[in-house]
Ligand code: HEM
């Protein structure tokens with residue numbers, strides 16, 4: 001009996017093998033790219049009074065992206081769930097305990113350790129993001145001098161974890177002789193087999209990008225209007241009063 005090609009096509013859902021397997025969906029990749037860029041931008045503009053508004057805007061974008069990722073991690077598809085990260089982390093204690101026992105081969109242990117280190121770095125970045133944004137908001141709104149130091153320490157702590165994240169990617173790429181950064185860009189890993197991601201959801205990635213761009217445009221306009229509308233109590237109004245064109249005591253440039 002001849003096989004029915006139509007039935008075969010339905011049964012075998014695999015795509016042409018050349019493309020590889022889709023393992024990271026578009027919204028996660030878009031989140032990652034924007035999260036990394038907003039962090040880099042906020043860090044680069046942190047030091048200077050001149051770039052303060054840009055720093056704060058990038059910080060808001062960063063915080064908003066965290067909110068998106070948490071929602072997507074709670075309501076989104078299985079492969080993007082935060083529960084997955086939690087499960088990877090909760091293996092840590094067992095992994096440490098099993099070290100002396102050496103029940104599994106050293107290579108397996110070593111590989112589990114590498115994955116655990118990456119999961120730890122990711123969890124630390126996500127966990128630091130909220131207190132960093134809140135302390136920044138508090139600094140901006142002058143909740144207290146101590147917050148400024150807290151904010152700076154948290155910013156530098158996150159930088160340290162980001163550098164560890166990048167070092168791990170380089171290290172694992174060398175150890176595994178395979179570019180570990182690529183899946184976060186293309187969404188795919190080489191090889192055949194079923195896709196981990198059922199639906200790419202490019203529309204949601206587009207929506208996320210659009211939201212960030214719209215917020216950026218709004219902040220830009222707001223900043224351009226600022227000198228005329230200082231003191232209106234809007235969140236972007238500089239509480240130090242720099243925007244009003246007044247010499248601020250903070251600046252130390254009174255003469
Ligand atoms: C060019 C620089 C970067 C590259 C190549 C890169 C690459 C990657 C890769 C390959 C993963 C997946 C790791 C895994 O699951 O095993 C990942 C995840 C992640 N990275 Fe990066 N990363 C970069 C910069 C950053 C920066 C600057 C941040 C934070 C400010 C960051 C935050 C994250 C987060 C939060 C995840 C988890 C993603 C999720 O599942 O939602 N990354 N990154």
Ligand code: HEM
Pocket residue numbers: 038039042043046047055056058059060062063132133134135136137138139140148151152155156158
């Ligand atoms: C990715 C997120 C952020 C990072 C990495 C970051 C990092 C930093 C760092 C390292 C500093 C210290 C600069 C220095 O004095 O040497 C700083 C200062 C500051 N940040 Fe952020 N920040 C972020 C988000 C925010 C947010 C969301 C806000 C406000 C809503 C904010 C408001 C401020 C303000 C007002 C200062 C100046 C403190 C001062 O008067 O010296 N930041 N930030």
